[in-house]
Amino acid sequence: MADPRPDGDHDENGVRSVLRAIDLLGLFTEDRRAWTVRELTSASGLPKTTVIRLVATCEQRGMLWSGKDGMITVGPGLLRWARLAHTAWDLPQPVLEAMAALSTRCGETVNLYVRSTVHRVCVAQHEGPRTIRHVVPVGDELPLWSGAASKVLLTGAEDEFLRRVSATSPHGEDLVGQLSRQARQAGEDGYSVSHGEREVGASSVAAAVTDREGKVVAALALAGPTTRFTGERVRDFVDATVNAARRVSSIGLAPASTSEPH
Template identity: 50%
Template sequence: MARGETVVKSAGTEQVPDAGDVGESGGVRSVQRAFDILALLTESTPAISIGEIVRATGLAKTTVIRLVQTLEQNGLLWSTAKGYLAGPSLWRWAHLARSSWELPPETKELMRGLAQRQRETVNLYVVRDIYRVCVAQQESPQPLRHVVHVGDELPLWAGASSKILLRNSDSAHLSRVARSSPYGPDHLDALRAQIDEATERGYAYSHGERETGLSAVAVPVFGRSGTAIAALSLSGPTVRFPDDRITEFVAALIEVSGHLTERGFDHPFRM
């Protein structure tokens, strides 16, 4: 995504971001651009060139070179003949993230059993800014199934899990989520109504809100303080989510969610 070029001003021996380097969300643009570059690395694209980064981000080549050099100096990128690969420092961070976010074996077993009994994909989502992040998944045993990768970020403006996760959001956060949707700020009232309905009902469902032909049902998982800290969902093709099945899915999800709440979560879910 093109964001223009960073200009760093020198002031004595210390460099600080000026107002022109601050993004809409309050973050620093140069930092965001660095993460945008890292985000270009995927399983299908394990190496990227300077030219590919320029085309993908729309940034000036000189800006890209400076950012890449900084990332390389900090071990976040590694230069090879094929291009820039993920650097060794990311391996240390990945190990830390896995140890922090990996769920206990008994929790995984509960999710695995739910997927096997209901034959749809089970996901556990948490909020990160205006996104919901998949932190655990058990795939449906059926050939036609809905699958996201652990770590994937999905938008909060749509989907059953979003309606569950947004129940604790304040007006400012909801406004940002609405603005991120294809409908813009006009989506705010509809979003509030959907969240209120899901909160009163105790569960949420969605049909084709984010992807045509995809449906989901979600319930909250509560922390020790009684706050919803995650959303547990079943998702799959809409054709397999008629009203009677949704009722069955809700009952199964609530049962498993209750067990998860009783067992509690290790850090970072501890509330």
């Protein structure tokens, strides 16, 4: 049966070829910077001919680079995008100072997350001073269905969006009702607490960062080993994180950080 779509390259979530190219680029990480075509084919699950075509296209735009040894790595064209992203998401110094002060007071790592489609992305971090600490690299995408920061970022989300988020979890749409309740509670309280939702042994306290209209634009999160997030400490962490989030809200984030999430 012929594809009824004009170019056969679209689905309800976007342009399929573009999504495939982005997913292919997403395989390149600091821990794995070079791949062969065979390895990319295996890791992506795409046909070899598709991988070869995507690699060639990305090379034309400088996004990928093939060496004489047959290894493929990120291309110099990404340097421009990296510089642009750094500039767009460069936070005001007072915000960074507020994050550092929260980390020093509580002894844990502080992250700032924003919502990006059905994920949350860490846009800034101040590592905790302790040897054993929780660290999420800046730029990492994390699931929006788990963690204290996610509940804060889902404040006010409609059921249709919650269904999209739930579909990315191991629980499927069975999670919609729970997410709705947790997001509503986070909206009423202005913060959320989680223990071992995304990773066993890790806990977090997150508070809402809002714009001038009171809309949630980010989540300020304090994270660390669950063994250090005892009842008494969590109460102190909540007070400290909420106050820090209010401080960040009063300062304001970079212009890009306050745009409408999709």
